[in-house]
Amino acid sequence: AQSVTQPDIHITVSEGASLELRCNYSYGATPYLFWYVQSPGQGLQLLLKYFSGDTLVQGIKGFEAEFKRSQSSFNLRKPSVHWSDAAEYFCAVSPSNDYKLSFGAGTTVTVRA
Protein backbone atom coordinates (compact mmCIF):
# COMPACT_ATOMS: atom_id res chain seq x y z
CA ALA A 1 0.00 0.00 0.00
CA GLN A 2 1.15 3.50 -0.70
CA SER A 3 1.98 5.93 2.08
CA VAL A 4 2.75 9.61 2.29
CA THR A 5 5.08 11.31 4.75
CA GLN A 6 5.17 14.99 5.47
CA PRO A 7 8.11 15.32 7.88
CA ASP A 8 7.32 18.84 9.05
CA ILE A 9 4.27 19.22 11.25
CA HIS A 10 4.60 22.99 11.57
CA ILE A 11 6.62 25.61 9.71
CA THR A 12 6.87 29.30 10.52
CA VAL A 13 8.05 31.63 7.79
CA SER A 14 8.34 35.40 7.48
CA GLU A 15 6.22 37.19 4.93
CA GLY A 16 8.20 37.58 1.73
CA ALA A 17 10.50 34.68 2.52
CA SER A 18 10.60 31.47 0.53
CA LEU A 19 8.76 28.34 1.58
CA GLU A 20 9.42 24.68 0.94
CA LEU A 21 7.20 21.87 2.20
CA ARG A 22 8.48 18.33 2.03
CA CYS A 23 6.59 15.27 0.88
CA ASN A 24 7.88 11.73 0.50
CA TYR A 25 5.85 8.82 -0.74
CA SER A 26 6.22 5.11 -0.71
CA TYR A 27 4.92 3.32 -3.75
CA GLY A 28 6.24 0.82 -6.26
CA ALA A 29 5.48 2.86 -9.34
CA THR A 30 5.12 6.56 -10.09
CA PRO A 31 1.82 7.57 -8.57
CA TYR A 32 -0.37 10.54 -9.24
CA LEU A 33 0.82 13.27 -6.87
CA PHE A 34 -1.14 16.19 -5.48
CA TRP A 35 -0.81 19.13 -3.14
CA TYR A 36 -3.89 20.54 -1.42
CA VAL A 37 -4.31 23.55 0.85
CA GLN A 38 -6.87 23.88 3.62
CA SER A 39 -7.60 27.25 5.16
CA PRO A 40 -9.30 27.32 8.57
CA GLY A 41 -12.90 26.18 8.33
CA GLN A 42 -12.59 25.48 4.64
CA GLY A 43 -12.46 22.43 2.46
CA LEU A 44 -9.40 21.36 0.56
CA GLN A 45 -8.34 23.24 -2.52
CA LEU A 46 -6.11 21.67 -5.16
CA LEU A 47 -2.87 23.59 -5.64
CA LEU A 48 -1.27 21.40 -8.27
CA LYS A 49 -0.88 17.84 -9.49
CA TYR A 50 1.67 15.67 -11.27
CA PHE A 51 0.91 12.69 -13.46
CA SER A 52 3.78 12.51 -15.95
CA GLY A 53 6.04 14.62 -18.11
CA ASP A 54 7.86 17.72 -16.89
CA THR A 55 8.88 17.09 -13.31
CA LEU A 56 8.44 20.74 -12.32
CA VAL A 57 4.77 21.62 -12.17
CA GLN A 58 3.22 24.99 -11.68
CA GLY A 59 0.09 25.49 -9.65
CA ILE A 60 -2.21 28.20 -8.44
CA LYS A 61 -1.30 30.99 -6.04
CA GLY A 62 2.33 31.02 -7.19
CA PHE A 63 3.14 27.52 -5.95
CA GLU A 64 5.26 24.96 -7.76
CA ALA A 65 6.36 21.43 -6.97
CA GLU A 66 9.12 19.20 -8.21
CA PHE A 67 8.86 15.46 -8.61
CA LYS A 68 12.10 13.61 -7.92
CA ARG A 69 11.79 9.94 -8.65
CA SER A 70 15.18 9.04 -7.17
CA GLN A 71 14.14 10.55 -3.84
CA SER A 72 10.46 9.58 -3.98
CA SER A 73 9.71 13.19 -3.21
CA PHE A 74 7.28 15.84 -4.36
CA ASN A 75 8.21 19.01 -2.51
CA LEU A 76 6.13 22.16 -2.70
CA ARG A 77 7.73 25.56 -3.00
CA LYS A 78 6.83 29.22 -3.16
CA PRO A 79 9.45 31.92 -3.70
CA SER A 80 7.77 34.61 -1.62
CA VAL A 81 4.97 33.88 0.82
CA HIS A 82 2.08 36.15 1.60
CA TRP A 83 0.19 36.31 4.87
CA SER A 84 -2.74 34.66 3.11
CA ASP A 85 -0.64 31.53 2.58
CA ALA A 86 -1.04 30.64 6.25
CA ALA A 87 -2.93 27.36 6.12
CA GLU A 88 -2.52 23.62 6.33
CA TYR A 89 -0.98 21.86 3.36
CA PHE A 90 -1.54 18.23 2.43
CA CYS A 91 0.38 16.06 0.05
CA ALA A 92 -1.58 13.19 -1.48
CA VAL A 93 -0.88 10.27 -3.77
CA SER A 94 -2.92 7.87 -5.80
CA PRO A 95 -1.83 4.92 -7.91
CA SER A 96 -2.24 5.53 -11.59
CA ASN A 97 -5.73 4.76 -12.75
CA ASP A 98 -6.94 4.35 -9.21
CA TYR A 99 -9.28 6.66 -7.42
CA LYS A 100 -8.37 6.55 -3.78
CA LEU A 101 -6.18 9.35 -2.47
CA SER A 102 -3.80 8.69 0.41
CA PHE A 103 -2.99 11.85 2.32
CA GLY A 104 -0.07 12.87 4.46
CA ALA A 105 -0.70 14.18 7.96
CA GLY A 106 -0.31 17.75 6.78
CA THR A 107 2.01 20.69 7.44
CA THR A 108 0.70 23.81 9.13
CA VAL A 109 2.26 27.00 7.84
CA THR A 110 2.33 30.13 9.96
CA VAL A 111 3.33 33.41 8.33
CA ARG A 112 4.77 36.13 10.55
CA ALA A 113 4.83 39.76 9.60
Place this chain on the structure above:
Amino acid sequence: GAGVSQSPSNKVTEKGKDVELRCDPISGHTALYWYRQSLGQGLEFLIYFQGNSAPDKSGLPSDRFSAERTGGSVSTLTIQRTQQEDSAVYLCASSRTGDPDYGYTFGSGTRLTVV
Protein backbone atom coordinates in the same frame (compact mmCIF):
# COMPACT_ATOMS: atom_id res chain seq x y z
CA GLY B 1 -24.50 23.46 -7.76
CA ALA B 2 -21.29 25.41 -8.13
CA GLY B 3 -19.48 23.47 -5.44
CA VAL B 4 -19.78 20.52 -3.12
CA SER B 5 -22.22 21.33 -0.35
CA GLN B 6 -22.21 19.60 3.01
CA SER B 7 -24.68 19.89 5.83
CA PRO B 8 -24.77 20.52 8.64
CA SER B 9 -21.52 22.41 8.95
CA ASN B 10 -21.38 21.61 12.65
CA LYS B 11 -23.09 18.88 14.64
CA VAL B 12 -22.91 18.21 18.34
CA THR B 13 -24.50 14.97 19.46
CA GLU B 14 -24.68 12.89 22.57
CA LYS B 15 -22.84 9.61 22.77
CA GLY B 16 -25.05 6.78 21.59
CA LYS B 17 -27.21 8.86 19.29
CA ASP B 18 -27.37 8.39 15.52
CA VAL B 19 -26.30 11.15 13.13
CA GLU B 20 -26.73 11.74 9.42
CA LEU B 21 -24.32 13.84 7.39
CA ARG B 22 -25.29 15.04 3.95
CA CYS B 23 -23.24 15.72 0.86
CA ASP B 24 -24.55 17.37 -2.30
CA PRO B 25 -21.90 16.97 -5.03
CA ILE B 26 -21.28 19.05 -8.10
CA SER B 27 -23.92 18.38 -10.71
CA GLY B 28 -22.71 15.79 -13.20
CA HIS B 29 -19.95 14.42 -10.99
CA THR B 30 -20.42 10.68 -11.00
CA ALA B 31 -17.81 9.87 -8.35
CA LEU B 32 -18.27 10.79 -4.71
CA TYR B 33 -15.95 10.20 -1.78
CA TRP B 34 -16.16 10.50 1.98
CA TYR B 35 -13.09 11.18 4.07
CA ARG B 36 -12.61 11.72 7.79
CA GLN B 37 -10.16 14.19 9.29
CA SER B 38 -9.43 13.67 12.94
CA LEU B 39 -7.60 16.21 15.07
CA GLY B 40 -3.93 16.27 14.13
CA GLN B 41 -4.41 13.54 11.56
CA GLY B 42 -4.42 13.42 7.83
CA LEU B 43 -7.44 12.53 5.81
CA GLU B 44 -8.71 8.99 6.15
CA PHE B 45 -10.60 7.47 3.23
CA LEU B 46 -14.01 6.08 4.17
CA ILE B 47 -16.00 5.18 1.07
CA TYR B 48 -16.20 5.76 -2.66
CA PHE B 49 -19.32 5.90 -4.82
CA GLN B 50 -19.54 5.57 -8.56
CA GLY B 51 -23.08 6.52 -9.38
CA ASN B 52 -25.28 4.97 -6.73
CA SER B 53 -23.09 1.99 -6.00
CA ALA B 54 -20.13 1.82 -3.65
CA PRO B 55 -17.37 -0.30 -5.15
CA ASP B 56 -15.06 0.52 -2.28
CA LYS B 57 -16.26 0.87 1.30
CA SER B 58 -13.09 -0.50 2.79
CA GLY B 59 -12.41 2.59 4.87
CA LEU B 60 -15.58 2.48 6.96
CA PRO B 61 -14.19 1.95 10.47
CA SER B 62 -17.01 -0.21 11.83
CA ASP B 63 -20.49 -1.48 11.04
CA ARG B 64 -21.87 1.57 12.83
CA PHE B 65 -20.93 3.54 9.72
CA SER B 66 -22.97 3.34 6.54
CA ALA B 67 -23.51 5.50 3.50
CA GLU B 68 -25.86 5.66 0.60
CA ARG B 69 -26.22 7.69 -2.52
CA THR B 70 -29.44 8.22 -4.39
CA GLY B 71 -30.15 9.45 -7.89
CA GLY B 72 -26.44 9.58 -8.58
CA SER B 73 -26.39 12.77 -6.58
CA VAL B 74 -26.87 13.35 -2.86
CA SER B 75 -25.10 11.09 -0.42
CA THR B 76 -25.78 10.52 3.26
CA LEU B 77 -23.24 9.17 5.72
CA THR B 78 -24.91 7.67 8.78
CA ILE B 79 -23.17 6.94 12.05
CA GLN B 80 -25.16 4.85 14.50
CA ARG B 81 -24.63 4.79 18.26
CA THR B 82 -21.99 7.50 18.05
CA GLN B 83 -18.86 7.25 20.17
CA GLN B 84 -16.46 9.96 21.26
CA GLU B 85 -13.82 8.66 18.89
CA ASP B 86 -16.17 9.48 16.01
CA SER B 87 -15.55 13.17 16.65
CA ALA B 88 -13.88 14.52 13.53
CA VAL B 89 -14.44 16.59 10.43
CA TYR B 90 -16.15 14.58 7.74
CA LEU B 91 -15.27 15.75 4.26
CA CYS B 92 -17.04 14.91 1.06
CA ALA B 93 -15.54 15.25 -2.39
CA SER B 94 -16.75 14.63 -5.90
CA SER B 95 -15.10 14.22 -9.26
CA ARG B 96 -16.20 13.86 -12.84
CA THR B 97 -15.20 10.21 -13.00
CA GLY B 98 -13.41 7.77 -10.79
CA ASP B 99 -10.09 8.82 -12.29
CA PRO B 100 -8.17 11.31 -10.17
CA ASP B 101 -6.92 12.86 -13.41
CA TYR B 102 -10.00 15.01 -13.27
CA GLY B 103 -9.35 16.04 -9.71
CA TYR B 104 -11.47 16.13 -6.62
CA THR B 105 -13.55 19.07 -5.44
CA PHE B 106 -13.99 19.03 -1.69
CA GLY B 107 -16.79 20.42 0.41
CA SER B 108 -16.16 22.45 3.55
CA GLY B 109 -16.93 19.50 5.77
CA THR B 110 -19.14 18.67 8.73
CA ARG B 111 -17.51 19.02 12.12
CA LEU B 112 -18.96 16.30 14.34
CA THR B 113 -18.53 16.50 18.09
CA VAL B 114 -19.72 13.62 20.23
CA VAL B 115 -20.16 14.54 23.89
